[in-house]
Amino acid sequence: MRVLIAMVRDRFDIVIVGAGPAGCTAAYLLAKAGFSVLLVDRGRGAGSKLLWGGKAYAQPLRDIWPELDREAPIHRWVSRDRFSFVWGDRVLTLEYKLGRKVAFTVYLPELVSWMARKAESVGATFIDEVVIDEIIVRDGVVYGVRSGNDIIRANVVVDAEGINRMLLEKLGLASKPNPYSLSLGVKEVLSLDSKLIEERFNLDKGEGLAWLVAGDITKGIPGGGFIYTMRDSISIGLVLSIGHAADMAEKGLLKEHVSSLVESFRLHPYFRVYWREADIIEYGGRMAIEGGLSYMPKKLYTNGLLVVGDAAGLLVNTGYTIRGVDTAVTSARLAAETIVEAHNKGGFTEDNLRAYEEKIKRSYIYKELVEHRGIEDVFRDQFFFTKFPALATRIGAKLFESDYEEPSMLRALLDSAREEDISILRIIYKLGRVARKL
Amino acid sequence: MSQQSRLKQLKLEELLQRDVWDVDEDRHIEVLNQEGLPIKALIILCPMGCYSMAGDKLLMSYEGCVECGTCRVLSSPDKIRWSYPRSGRGIQYRYT
Numbered sequence: 001m002r003v004l005i006a007m008v009r010d011r012f013d014i015v016i017v018g019a020g021p022a023g024c025t026a027a028y029l030l031a032k033a034g035f036s037v038l039l040v041d042r043g044r045g046a047g048s049k050l051l052w053g054g055k056a057y058a059q060p061l062r063d064i065w066p067e068l069d070r071e072a073p074i075h076r077w078v079s080r081d082r083f084s085f086v087w088g089d090r091v092l093t094l095e096y097k098l099g100r101k102v103a104f105t106v107y108l109p110e111l112v113s114w115m116a117r118k119a120e121s122v123g124a125t126f127i128d129e130v131v132i133d134e135i136i137v138r139d140g141v142v143y144g145v146r147s148g149n150d151i152i153r154a155n156v157v158v159d160a161e162g163i164n165r166m167l168l169e170k171l172g173l174a175s176k177p178n179p180y181s182l183s184l185g186v187k188e189v190l191s192l193d194s195k196l197i198e199e200r201f202n203l204d205k206g207e208g209l210a211w212l213v214a215g216d217i218t219k220g221i222p223g224g225g226f227i228y229t230m231r232d233s234i235s236i237g238l239v240l241s242i243g244h245a246a247d248m249a250e251k252g253l254l255k256e257h258v259s260s261l262v263e264s265f266r267l268h269p270y271f272r273v274y275w276r277e278a279d280i281i282e283y284g285g286r287m288a289i290e291g292g293l294s295y296m297p298k299k300l301y302t303n304g305l306l307v308v309g310d311a312a313g314l315l316v317n318t319g320y321t322i323r324g325v326d327t328a329v330t331s332a333r334l335a336a337e338t339i340v341e342a343h344n345k346g347g348f349t350e351d352n353l354r355a356y357e358e359k360i361k362r363s364y365i366y367k368e369l370v371e372h373r374g375i376e377d378v379f380r381d382q383f384f385f386t387k388f389p390a391l392a393t394r395i396g397a398k399l400f401e402s403d404y405e406e407p408s409m410l411r412a413l414l415d416s417a418r419e420e421d422i423s424i425l426r427i428i429y430k431l432g433r434v435a436r437k438l
Numbered sequence: 439m440s441q442q443s444r445l446k447q448l449k450l451e452e453l454l455q456r457d458v459w460d461v462d463e464d465r466h467i468e469v470l471n472q473e474g475l476p477i478k479a480l481i482i483l484c485p486m487g488c489y490s491m492a493g494d495k496l497l498m499s500y501e502g503c504v505e506c507g508t509c510r511v512l513s514s515p516d517k518i519r520w521s522y523p524r525s526g527r528g529i530q531y532r533y534t
Contacts, residue, residue: 042526131523179512250479255482267445276445
């Protein structure tokens with residue numbers, strides 16, 4: 001702790017716990033609205049504890065910072081989205097070329113540092129290296145936060161603590177995390193010259209590619225792989241359902257350490273050609289919400305408290321894209337709006353803060369969450385992440401790896417289905433189910 | 439490093455050399471009671487390999503922890519005491 005909190009000030013209008021995308025956004029908007037704001041983070045500088053380098057959607061961020069495109073530490077504007085099914089050495093890939101600047105690749109620590117500076121520039125106080133141990137509630141009203149023996153008073157606390165909801169659990173607002181609602185992301189950062197990245201991935205200067213992969217790279221664990229091109233590095237890794245992976249490990253069905261799965265993905269013959277001379281410059285892991293409504297706490301507000309970002313379970317996973325940064329930012333924007341309105345109504349009572357949950361429910365985040373509800377079940381379905389890639393690559397082998405006879409598409413499909421022991425009706429049913437949820 | 443050696447599977451210990459920590463003198467995670475813990479899962483899923491067995495005893499080396507929370511999710515507070523390092527110590531991501 002560089003400065004004793006008490007030396008700064010012992011009371012703020014708003015204390016925000018966690019300088020991630022949600023916390024920084026709330027700090028920026030509330031300081032700009034004229035409140036005294038303290039933003040606290042446990043790391044050394046904003047983002048030093050954040051492992052995330054991927055694709056972020058721009059418009060929800062531009063709504064707050066119109067200068068985003070010009071100023072933010074954007075690595076590449078995503079111009080291509082790819083999706084692959086992998087089975088052994090065989091791979092089926094789909095690519096979509098985008099027509100406009102919708103999303104960019106970024107390292108989240110860089111993005112939140114920028115956001116934290118924005119918050120400071122409009123008057124928010126940012127203190128790092130401080131772990132908040134407790135949100136203090138007295139007589140049913142939030143009183144402030146405690147770090148060790150230091151207490152900072154606040155009229156409103158914004159909980160942006162992230163996926164590990166130690167504070168919310170202590171308050172009884174979130175239950176013990178369910179391992180089946182959470183994934184483990186394990187990743188590597190590969191250093192590669194920006195020109196080589198552009199050549200290998202068919203990108204113009206400054207353009208980027210986002211790539212999701214399903215198939216046996218996860219060794220039967222529900223989940224998948226990801227690849228994001230950064231400015232002069234590539235972010236690759238796997239996302240694995242914690243509950244299912246743990247069950248498999250306990251039953252002896254998974255014996256390899258997760259790092260070895262990521263290394264096999266890096267060295268897969270189809271993928272390694274993109275980064276064959278790259279050095280691994282960082283390695284790490286984090287948890288991620290699987291998606292849907294299952295990680296949302298019972299309530300997002302109480303007297304003097306609002307919950308935003310990952311802590312609120314607000315991550316949209318559609319299967320073809322994952323949105324957590326823009327949803328975090330948007331939830332914080334709605335929380336800030338609610339706080340301003342509650343202030344004008346005379347206080348931060350539960351009644352006045354209830355509007356936050358209503359705003360969330362009217363927002364695109366909630367619509368998406370409801371629309372894609374049940375997507376976790378699709379991902380957990382063996383058919384989707386094992387049978388389907390196996391079938392798709394088998395059909396590919398019949399069509400493209402024939403020495404003499406070329407089968408018709410229909411024959412290739414029927415034969416492959418028979419060999420994989422799947423009925424055509426089941427394929428149609430499963431695809432219909434996937435299409436409804438995606 | 440030659441291209442050949444870059445296309446070689448790295449061991450976890452080699453991957454860990456890519457990271458930087460400022461290790462706290464106080465351990466922030468501690469196994470209190472290993473009875474009933476999913477030990478194989480902890481060993482295989484902790485991305486940093488912090489869990490290992492010494493004979494029958496489950497060891498947790500907090501020094502290489504990235505504070506991800508996976509072991510917290512797979513256990514309960516009476517079996518694993520889980521908290522964050524103080525004063526900004528612990529993992530210091532440089533890229534991510």
